[in-house]
Amino acid sequence: MARRSPHSRWAFVVVGALLAALCGTVPAVAQARPDLVVRAVSDKAAARSPGQSFPVSGRVKNVGTARAGSSRTGFLLSRDTSRSSTDVVLSGRSSVPRLSPGASATATTTVTVPAGTAKGYYYVLGCADVTRVVAESNESDNCRASTAVLTRVLVRPKPPAPDPLTMPMTFRTASAKSVAMRPGTAGSLSVKTPDGTTYSLSVPSHALPAPTTITLTPIASVDPAVLSGGLVAGARLEPSGLQLLQPAILTITPADPSRLTTPAGQHDLTLAFDKSGSNVHGYPDNSELPGLTAPAGSIRFRVEHFSGELEARGTSAQVASVEGHLPVGPDATLESQMNDLAGQVRDGEITEAQFGTKMGDLLVESFVAGVLPAINKALASTGTRADGDKAWAAYTHWGHWMMVMGFEGGTNTRYRIGYDQLNAAGQDAMVQILRKFFDKDHDDCLSGAEPAMAMYSGMLRIASVAARLGSVESILGADYQDRIDECGAKVKHTWSGTLHYSSTVTEDCTDPCTHYLTEVSAKLVVGFVEELPGNQHWLVDGGSYDVSTYEHSETTYATACTHVEDSRQAASGPMSQADSYYLSQYDNNPKAYTQFAVTTTSDEAITQTRSDCSEDSFTLSDRYYRVGPLQGCPAGATNLEGVPRTTGGQRTLDFTCAVDTTSGGVHTVIDVTGTLTRSP
Numbered sequence: 001m002a003r004r005s006p007h008s009r010w011a012f013v014v015v016g017a018l019l020a021a022l023c024g025t026v027p028a029v030a031q032a033r034p035d036l037v038v039r040a041v042s043d044k045a046a047a048r049s050p051g052q053s054f055p056v057s058g059r060v061k062n063v064g065t066a067r068a069g070s071s072r073t074g075f076l077l078s079r080d081t082s083r084s085s086t087d088v089v090l091s092g093r094s095s096v097p098r099l100s101p102g103a104s105a106t107a108t109t110t111v112t113v114p115a116g117t118a119k120g121y122y123y124v125l126g127c128a129d130v131t132r133v134v135a136e137s138n139e140s141d142n143c144r145a146s147t148a149v150l151t152r153v154l155v156r157p158k159p160p161a162p163d164p165l166t167m168p169m170t171f172r173t174a175s176a177k178s179v180a181m182r183p184g185t186a187g188s189l190s191v192k193t194p195d196g197t198t199y200s201l202s203v204p205s206h207a208l209p210a211p212t213t214i215t216l217t218p219i220a221s222v223d224p225a226v227l228s229g230g231l232v233a234g235a236r237l238e239p240s241g242l243q244l245l246q247p248a249i250l251t252i253t254p255a256d257p258s259r260l261t262t263p264a265g266q267h268d269l270t271l272a273f274d275k276s277g278s279n280v281h282g283y284p285d286n287s288e289l290p291g292l293t294a295p296a297g298s299i300r301f302r303v304e305h306f307s308g309e310l311e312a313r314g315t316s317a318q319v320a321s322v323e324g325h326l327p328v329g330p331d332a333t334l335e336s337q338m339n340d341l342a343g344q345v346r347d348g349e350i351t352e353a354q355f356g357t358k359m360g361d362l363l364v365e366s367f368v369a370g371v372l373p374a375i376n377k378a379l380a381s382t383g384t385r386a387d388g389d390k391a392w393a394a395y396t397h398w399g400h401w402m403m404v405m406g407f408e409g410g411t412n413t414r415y416r417i418g419y420d421q422l423n424a425a426g427q428d429a430m431v432q433i434l435r436k437f438f439d440k441d442h443d444d445c446l447s448g449a450e451p452a453m454a455m456y457s458g459m460l461r462i463a464s465v466a467a468r469l470g471s472v473e474s475i476l477g478a479d480y481q482d483r484i485d486e487c488g489a490k491v492k493h494t495w496s497g498t499l500h501y502s503s504t505v506t507e508d509c510t511d512p513c514t515h516y517l518t519e520v521s522a523k524l525v526v527g528f529v530e531e532l533p534g535n536q537h538w539l540v541d542g543g544s545y546d547v548s549t550y551e552h553s554e555t556t557y558a559t560a561c562t563h564v565e566d567s568r569q570a571a572s573g574p575m576s577q578a579d580s581y582y583l584s585q586y587d588n589n590p591k592a593y594t595q596f597a598v599t600t601t602s603d604e605a606i607t608q609t610r611s612d613c614s615e616d617s618f619t620l621s622d623r624y625y626r627v628g629p630l631q632g633c634p635a636g637a638t639n640l641e642g643v644p645r646t647t648g649g650q651r652t653l654d655f656t657c658a659v660d661t662t663s664g665g666v667h668t669v670i671d672v673t674g675t676l677t678r679s680p
Contacts, residue, residue, distance in 0.1 A: 035064030058126030074130030196255030234310020330370025
């Protein structure tokens, strides 16, 4: 082969240099690469212990420009939302197939918390290509955290197994008393036993989720073999398991005040129990509950849910034995553990500051271990209405104690979570649960899958619960009332008619004082729907009201000044669910009764003010007036009675009432007449 001359080689070099100078450096072409990221992490938040396993999944997506080979996705526990060397690697990885650009796949596996994992409230990190086998354009965006409260995991030591205590006890069934109460009106129930002990239960106006017959049965004794000091005082409240929306107060006043004095060698113990003496557990006593100071010579209990409340006494060994039993159920467990902490403060075992820290940890742990499982079960596709009720009970019970103990607005530094964050997460979940079962009740009512009356009652109850959380319209939809009415139209029987109500109340007193005169006249056109057989309540289906009121007050001051006020107001409109009407009937009583609580609006108001002292002169603003409940009708009762009869095949309820009483300087006159007729 002929060799090139040196001159020709230099020619190539020169030409190349000239081309480079003219055209510039030619850039390298960027290489297309995949980029795997985790778009979402899903797990059921719960309390876990080292060694426990739980399912978790993550959605992996290729956001790069080239196809990604098969990979594995791993999961970690992190105290924050970023991956670091301090994160806890969970055993168990999920295989992900090859992914084209824009494609995604779900990585699902079961992971296990490693032994030795420190106690804490962790985020779950999902990390794509955890073994780094795929060359990616960005290796720093593989991980994503489960940031929602409902997807975080609490790691704690494994709790001991429940060891519930059953304590034999006897009841004074002959002294038991039942009273029907309803939402929207405060209720009370009083019992006095033959030995002179009095029992008083006070139920706030918005404590009940639905009309309920409440029974109070005094306790006669507890087993001395369990607590040798015996019973101080106590009562059983039914229906068992009823969760109140607001706490009630039970006050017991023994006939013999000396019974409240603790003998030497004995220790008092406040307990709660289920039904007739099962699941007995310690309950935070009066001294640990703000605002619950009992009157002299009495014992007072704050009642969150219906069970039994009592105070008894025994030796220190007996008390320790009773408190050593761990009850069944998240609510009872929380109460028992709170009682233990309060006892440690009382006995000087821990300081107030230590109590606050331990109590805060307990609230977080009880929310994750007790409230969230109930919420998740109700939200699941297989969740039933009973599951929804249990979720609401667990959430409200936890919320009551969180606020009572003063943790509202605080933050738990150990678990790095605010108590209000937990409360808000629970409320958001409850909104979803209410919507789910409101929709289901509506659909089952219209389709006939369930009895119309049961579904109608359920929808009304859900609307009542939704009102406790905020705007019913925002929770259940702007058409919620129309949907309730749609179901109500399916109910077979209705009661309708007109009731006329009038009352005059005059109050006098010794000068200087104010004399009052109030006159109310109301016409109520009502329509009730009948409950299912065996139940005791009807709920309103519709109607209207016309109310007029007149108020007069005259105040005489010590300086001889006189101030007179006159106010008249009229209002009318359709009845709404918020008006809280209902008609009840006892199975063991041939009479039925009703209560009204009509809140009027300020359609028309005329106010006249006169004063002999200019400094006392003022003008009244528009007022809201309320009619009912119809107390004192008939005399000695709190309800208006209706006598049922059958005429021409139609069932009717004839209402009549004429009361004229004077008590404590107050003169009251009430008159009610009217008839309700049931449709065929």
